[in-house]
Amino acid sequence: MLKYDSYYFQCPHCQAWLEGRNLKAELVNEAILYSDGKVLYDNYITTRQKMLLCPSCGHAFWIEDPKEPFITTEKPDAEVYSWNTWRFYGIRFSDNKGKLALINHYLTFLKKSHYEPKNEIYLRRFLWWAYNDLHRNHQHVRLKYLLNGFMSFGVWHSNRRMILEGEKLFLKNLKGFNNNLKRLLVLLEKHPEEQIDLEVPEIYRELRQFDKAKELLDQLGSRTHFTNEMLRHSKWKDSRVFMVSG
Numbered sequence: 152m153l154k155y156d157s158y159y160f161q162c163p164h165c166q167a168w169l170e171g172r173n174l175k176a177e178l179v180n181e182a183i184l185y186s187d188g189k190v191l192y193d194n195y196i197t198t199r200q201k202m203l204l205c206p207s208c209g210h211a212f213w214i215e216d217p218k219e220p221f222i223t224t225e226k227p228d229a230e231v232y233s234w235n236t237w238r239f240y241g242i243r244f245s246d247n248k249g250k251l252a253l254i255n256h257y258l259t260f261l262k263k264s265h266y267e268p269k270n271e272i273y274l275r276r277f278l279w280w281a282y283n284d285l286h287r288n289h290q291h292v293r294l295k296y297l298l299n300g301f302m303s304f305g306v307w308h309s310n311r312r313m314i315l316e317g318e319k320l321f322l323k324n325l326k327g328f329n330n331n332l333k334r335l336l337v338l339l340e341k342h343p344e345e346q347i348d349l350e351v352p353e354i355y356r357e358l359r360q361f362d363k364a365k366e367l368l369d370q371l372g373s374r375t376h377f378t379n380e381m382l383r384h385s386k387w388k389d390s391r392v393f394m395v396s397g
């Protein structure tokens with residue numbers, strides 16, 4: 152079964168054709184949601200990548216408004232660069248080196264130029280998720296996950312080693328993580344229209360400002376599974392990203 156719909160677009164610099172993919176709408180509800188707002192389906196992020204490096208010429212460009220005629224669903228009669236050649240800048244995530252490489256990509260983009268607030272928010276949000284990827288799914292290190300039969304011993308063991316190493320790398324990069332979140336918070340508070348769901352209280356929680364996170368969550372009218380979980384983690388003084396549903 153095909154899980155994705157393909158679309159095609161051209162690099163504005165060299166006119167090379169690139170293939171993009173969108174998760175089929177009916178599958179979005181089967182995705183996994185994390186407290187930082189990242190949504191994964193089948194290990195693929197469901198948020199569209201808006202900033203690209205062309206795999207043919209290296210030109211960096213944005214796809215702001217993905218509509219025709221810039222994007223077509225018809226396969227062009229030309230050579231097409233596959234999704235994997237440009238998705239997340241061609242990085243492989245089978246180990247922590249790939250995860251660090253993605254962080255460095257975003258840091259370089261942010262250093263290289265000045266962006267509109269909307270675009271800077273986009274880059275900093277993805278940088279935040281990239282830092283969190285170093286220790287996302289930390290719960291998988293527990294023996295429970297092996298005993299539940301979700302994975303074989305070999306898979307569990309090597310996955311565990313990668314997450315524990317990732318946690319060390321996360322702590323080593325904590326200053327960069329905090330600086331990014333502080334700047335993202337300033338931008339989001341200035342541009343509330345760009346905020347997604349509960350990301351502001353979540354940023355406070357991940358910055359270990361648990362009282363502020365709790366205060367913002369208490370101001371929300373209704374309680375959901377998500378807000379209850381966030382309150383629970385704030386009460387435990389746990390700042391790590393966690394899985395909300397999936």
Ligand SMILES: [Zn+2]
Pocket residue numbers: 162163164165166167205206207208209210
């Ligand atoms: Zn190009």
